Amino acid sequence: MSESERTRYGLDTAPRRPIAVIGLACRLPGAPDPDGLWRLLRAGESAVRRTPADRMRLAGASLEDAAGDDVPRWGGFLEEVDRFDAGFFGVSPREADAMDPQQRLVLELAWEALEDARIIPDRLGSTSTGVFIGAAHDDYATVLHGLGPESVTHQSLTGTHRAIIANRLSYLLGLRGPSITLDSAQSSSLVALHLACESLRCGDSDVAIAGGVNLQLSPDSSLFPHRFGALSPDGRCYTFDARANGYVRGEGGGLVVLKPLDLALADGDPIRAVIRGSAVNNDGGGDTLTSPEPRAQEDVIRRALRHAGAAPRDIQYVELHGTGTPVGDPVEAAALGAVLGAGRSADEQVRVGSVKTNVGHLEGAAGIASLLKTVLALQHRELPPSLNYETPNPDIPLDAYRLRVQDAVGPWPRPELPLMAGVSSFGMGGTNAHVVLEEAPVLPQPGTGRGDAVPVFASGGVVPWVVSGRGGEGLAGQAGRLGSFVESAGEDVRPVDVAWSLAATRSAFENRAVVLGVQGDELAAGLGALASGEVIGAGVVRGRVAQVGDGPVFVFPGQGAQWVGMGRELWDVSPVFAASMEACEAALAPYVGWSL
Structure with a gap:
């Protein structure tokens, strides 16, 4: 890495050690993974819909009975939150029944995020890997309480205790780093990310998994924010718009895998973005317990910039907390204007937007949804639109603040400069978090990672694609997913790259298969046969191992x-x-x- 790049990323001079984002995973409304989220964002689509029937009646109570007819029946919802492959994670069916689906979702997302980071999950045992999860609700416990004392089992305590959301992941993978579930209301997941970065900087963690989760499982859970006056009767977030009248609830989760930037560069990790700095504070008491305080929001942004070693004019985009509430939006805009708008000319406006307009307000997981959107915008070097914006809120003088709502797909304002963005998340009790992100460094040649100097197979010859799963259905499912990826990627797929990733960055389970071929279409045909259970040809070998070995062995007897x-x-x-x-x-x- 050149000296200029080391200076740019603050490896030698920044007050805080920069942190690399090396893996992503999410399950959000209308977006089953990060690629799906980017498609949703770029297309300017909303995943908000009417409350589905399976959420209208739970634990013997209907939404009408529990919350009344006046509660807005809109939200961003996931499909099939009751589905879980317990056997894959070594969880018994009885224990799986007692587990909060938020625990299940975090296990799934963590596995996906680690694989995205090219880290084999089951090799992390006994390492100082930290887990930091934001979660503000425990609806599943409410549902079980509604079923009466007879519903409580031996596993109910661990199944519904919020601390176990993080602890179960640490237990599953045998992790020795910090393991924390935290609740700072709506800022929970971004505060979790901040603590994860600090843990990496002080050496408590070598790798960290951070994010948040939020599921709407109780039919009366929307009654509380509705009676508080926070929900939009229209079922829309009108962020910074004159129609702003509250937010719509959303659910889902997201996780990132983090590592100090210098170590990620040395290990050849896939770097998605760089966390230059972050800060957390509390407003210390506004007009009321839940009233946002502009000076506190200004302070947390200034602190994050100082920790990042960045100037206000370096920031080109801010992903807002942006709930679309009549009180919150003007305060947030004023704080941004005071910190980032000062000294800018009229044509240097900071672009702003809110992912809540696409998927709803994920409450305890809202901050990680915002961060994921911003990481993707940095990766693609493009800004997606913020929805439901037509007429500026009359209480927000955007021109004076040097702010502009990003209401259409477009380039970054100054793409010739290093792209840098801010992400805000504020809790109703006054706990504020702000993160400063920068695009990943452009490396002269991608590393193969984990010390591999060259790929095992040279490009152009026969390559093996190794696939494995727990059970025959798991093996077929993995083959099907890989086949879908190959089909969607088309000519961008280099068989040798896929072969290396499958062999070097994926867990090897007992049910295994190898698909042999030269061209992508030849290999895809073998995957299709494997996925559908058709007669296996000469190019596909399938079997089951009794014991997992340490690596490949060639035997010439x-x-x-x-x-x-x-x-x-x-x-x-x-x-x-x-x-x-x-x-x-x-x-x-x-x-x-x-x-x-």
Whole structure:
């Protein structure tokens, strides 16, 4: 890394050690993964809908009975939150029944985020990996209480205790770092991210998993924010718009995998974005307990900038807390204007937007949804639109604040400069968080990661795609998912890259298969056969192992199965195999009169 880049990312001078975001995972309304989230955002679509029937009646109570007819029946909802592959995570069916679906969702997201970071989850045991999860509600406990004392089992305490959302993940993977579920109301997940960064900086964690989760499972859970006056009767978030009248609830979760930037660079990790700095404070008492205080919001933004070693004019975009409430929006805009707008010319406006207009307000997981949106915007070097914006709120003088709502897909204002953004999240009790993000460094050549100097197979020859799963259905499902990826990626797929990733960055389970081929379409056909259970041809080998080994082994038994030139093709296409054979030849040379 050049000296100028080291200076740019503050590796030597920033007050806070920069943190790399190396893995992403999310399950949000209308977006089952980060790619789906970007498609939703870029298309300017809303995933808010009428409350589905399965949420209208739970635990024997209907929404009308529990909350009354006047509660807005809109929200951003996930599909099939009751579904969970308990066997994959080693959880018994009885314990799975007692587990809060928020616990289940965090296990799933963590596995996906670690795989996205090219970290094999089951190799993290006994490492100082920290888990920091924001969660503000425990609706599942409310549902169980509604069923009466007979619903309480031996597993109910751990199944419904909010602390176990983080602790269960640490237990599953055998992690020794901090394991914390925290609740600071709506800012919970961004505060969790801040604490994760601080844990990495002080050395308590070597790697951290951070984010938040929020599910609406109790039919009366919307009654509280409705009676408080927070919900929009229209079921829309009109962020910074004159129609702002409250927010619409959303559910889902998101996690990121974090690592100090210098270590991520050294290890060749896939860097999605860089957390330059972050800060957390409390407003210390506004007009009321829940009234936002502008000076406190100004202070948390200034602190985050100072920790990042960044100037206000470096920020090109801010992902707002942006709930669309008549009180909150003007205060947030005023704080941004005071910190970021000062000294800017009229044509240097800070772009702003809110993911809540797409998926609703995820409450305890709202901050991580905002952060994921911003990371994707940095990666794609494009700003997606903030929805439901037509007429500026008359209490927000955008021009004077040097702010502009990003209401259409477009480029960053100054793409020739390093892209830098802020993310805000505020809790109703006054706990505020702000994070400063920068785009990932452009490296001259992507590393293969984890110390692998060269891929096992050279491009252009026959390559193996190894697939595994827990059980036959799991194996078929993995083959189907990989096949869908290959189909959607098209010509962008390099078979050798996929082969390396499958062999080096995925857990190996007992049910396994290898698909052999040269071209992507040939390999995709083998995956299709494997996924559908068709007759397996010569290009697909399937089986089950009794015990997981430490790595691949080549065996040449010398019992008559050998032939002239055996291994020559492998020598030609596999640099690793060739290097090993050359080392063997050098070792044998003093003792034999022939060459391998």
